[in-house]
Every structure is written in C-alpha cells, then in structure tokens.
Amino acid sequence: MSPNLMELSASTLVLYPASQSEESKKENGVLAFESNFPQMKGEMPKEFFWPSGDLIKATQEELKEPLVNLGIMKNGDEKAIANAAELVRHACLKHGFFQVINHGVNPDLIDAAYHQIDTLFNLPISQKLTAKRKPGALSGYSGAHADRFSSKLPWKETFSFLFHHQGFSNSQIVDYFESVLGQDLQHTGRVYEEYCEAMKELSSVIMELLGISLGVDGLHYQRFFEDGVSIMRCNYYPPCNSANHTFGTGPHTDPTSLTILHQDQVGGLEVFVDNKWHAVRPRAEAFVVNIGDTFMALSNGRYKSCVHRAVVNRLRERRSMAYFVCPREDKVVKPPEILTSKNEERKYPDFTWSNLREFTQNHYRADAATLQSFLQWQTSSNSSNF
Ligand SMILES: C=C1C[C@]23C[C@H]1CC[C@H]2[C@]1(C)CCC[C@@](C)(C(=O)O)[C@H]1[C@@H]3C(=O)O
C-alpha cells in the first residue's frame, strides 16, 4: 500500500483487512460463514451488524418513479422519443434512476434466468466454492464477501461473470460455467448467455436515449460501449431473522456505467431521493436502470450516480439480477466535447475503467463516495510518483 493511501485511509477510505492466512481465516470464522451461509440459524453473527447510522428506514411516501416506455425507440416517432428523453433527463439530473417497460426482453427468458439462480445457489457449498471469486477478480461465487471484509457483511450470496460485447464466441458464458462448475451447468450457462445478449441489446437502446437526452449524438455512447466488457451478477438474499440490523447490499452507487436490474416480487431495492430512502415497488414487467459513477463522469457530472441499497426480509428469500454495463477496460473515460465546449469546466480528470475497477477490488469497498475517494487516491498516487 502506498503511504498516500495509508494517509487517506485514516480519514475517508475503508480498507480491506490485511491479507490473512487460511489458518487465521478459520480462526476468524470467515470460512465458517462461507460454508454455513445461508443455513445459519440462531443469532446473526456480529460481523453482519451494520451501524445504526446506516440503518435508517425507508419512508412510506410513495416514490413517483419515472416509467419509460422503450417501445417508442423502435417506431421512430420523434415526438414520443423527445418525451421519453425528457423523462430520462429529469430523472438522471435529479437522482439517476428510472424504470423501463416495453423493453423487448422476453418474459420467459427472465423467468428462466430466475430459475437458474435457484440452480446455482442450491448447489452444495463445496461446488459453489470451486467457482469462488479470486482476490481482485470480479467473476465467481461469493458468500457474504466474508473473505474480503471483516465487518458490515452483506447478507447475500452472489455469482458474477463477465460478458464481452464483441469478438467472443457465442458460448463465452457456457464455457465459463463449465470451466468453474462443471458440465452439469451447461444449460445454466446457456440461459445466461441469452440473457446477457438481451441485456446488451437493451443497454444499447438505453445508451441511445441517454445520448439524445443529453443533447449528444444518439450514437455517441452506443459506440463508446460497443467493445465493452459488462458484468452480470445473480444475487440471492436468504431470509434473515435480524433483517432490521443488516443489509443485503449496503448503501452505495455502482462504480460501473449503467446498471440494468430486475428484482423479484419480494422487493427490497431502495433508492435515496430527496434525502430519504424510498422502496422501489417490484414490477415484473420493468427493468430498473441506475446511472453509475462512470456514466456520471461521461456526462461531466450532469447525470447523478444513483445512491441505492437492498434490504433483506425476515421470512422470504429474495433474488435479483444486475447487469453492470462497462466500457473496454483501457478506454479513457471523458465526456464528449459537446458537453464541455460551452465554457463548462471538466468535472473529473481522465481515468480508465480498469483503474476504477482495480480501486474497488483492491483498495476500497464501494459505497456512496467511491468516485470522490478514487479521484483523491488517483491524485495522491500520481503526485507520489514524481
Ligand atoms: C465493480 C463492481 C464492484 C461491485 C460489483 C460491481 C458493481 C457494483 C459493486 C458493489 C455491488 C457495490 C456495493 C458493494 C459491493 C462490495 C457489493 O456489495 O457487492 C460492490 C461490488 C463488489 O466490489 O464486488
């Protein structure tokens, strides 16, 4: 760790625990969580308790969430597209969150993808651990992130994998599933291959609309992401008898560019709007779209990265699927000139997704201040090199 990072860590950064030997992990109970989670009965281990300052309840006030009908993007009615762009613009300037309907994704495919979440998380823990996420990597299985963090653990299991938008075979995900979980998971891989293809198409339509809504050429962001590598994540949140004291996913913004999320009918996603937490009512026919930190930078700070979290339920298990759109890792993240030409200052220096991703995997636990902390870190590590 650089000395500068240590200085930062004292004030703003939440750092990983020092790397531990397998022996000390056992002593700390980390491996025990992984193998017993989510069957843990009785009292919730202290590592899952979150500070009371974070546990503020959502308001009962209904959120007037913008629902954007994407069907209009196909028939090319200019007025309808302008109206949709206005809805998106208003939502993104304010909080960075909207939902889309008539998105063209086959509901049977969404059901099939949920079904495969059950296949995945019902595997024996020994098999899930064969696909365990390696330190610093984004793909693989994780139980409560217990091997990465030692406090404020999230009450969830996740399975993540990468999806190359271009230049890979149409069995990239099948191949990954087979390599980490074995031949039996071929069908699961096929379902997610199809799901990710559908997400890629959907993200391209949303990028076009975002471009139009910012007054940028509709093709600009579409092109920027065409050779990207996105992250698909299946989330499984077991029921929790101390649901009021923990989170499934704590408060954060996504460091990625755009998140297309589907949640099941249990509900649990909450967004921070007007200084309050609001529950997002589950809608089977809709996808939730969140602006992430990287898109905030691509819009020169105009569009807000959405602050959100997921709460867990005392009695019911919950599932969600997140497709995190990311550019190619070495692409320079900077806003199009049209957004900075009218004497508007650049809000963020250039960076690459690879740098920001590395920061979240090796130096900082993503939260609601990731981008600011990353920029501070980048500045201090650059200055220490000279
Ligand atoms: C780049 C990423 C880091 C996380 C997965 C993707 C996009 C979202 C990030 C995350 C979900 C934000 C909340 C905290 C986190 C640790 C989690 O709860 O999973 C984050 C992911 C991660 O670092 O694995």
Ligand SMILES: O=C(O)CCC(=O)C(=O)O
């Ligand atoms: O499960 C959810 O509803 C949200 C999950 C989330 O925010 C994430 O994985 O980044």
Ligand SMILES: [Fe+2]
């Ligand atoms: Fe998120």
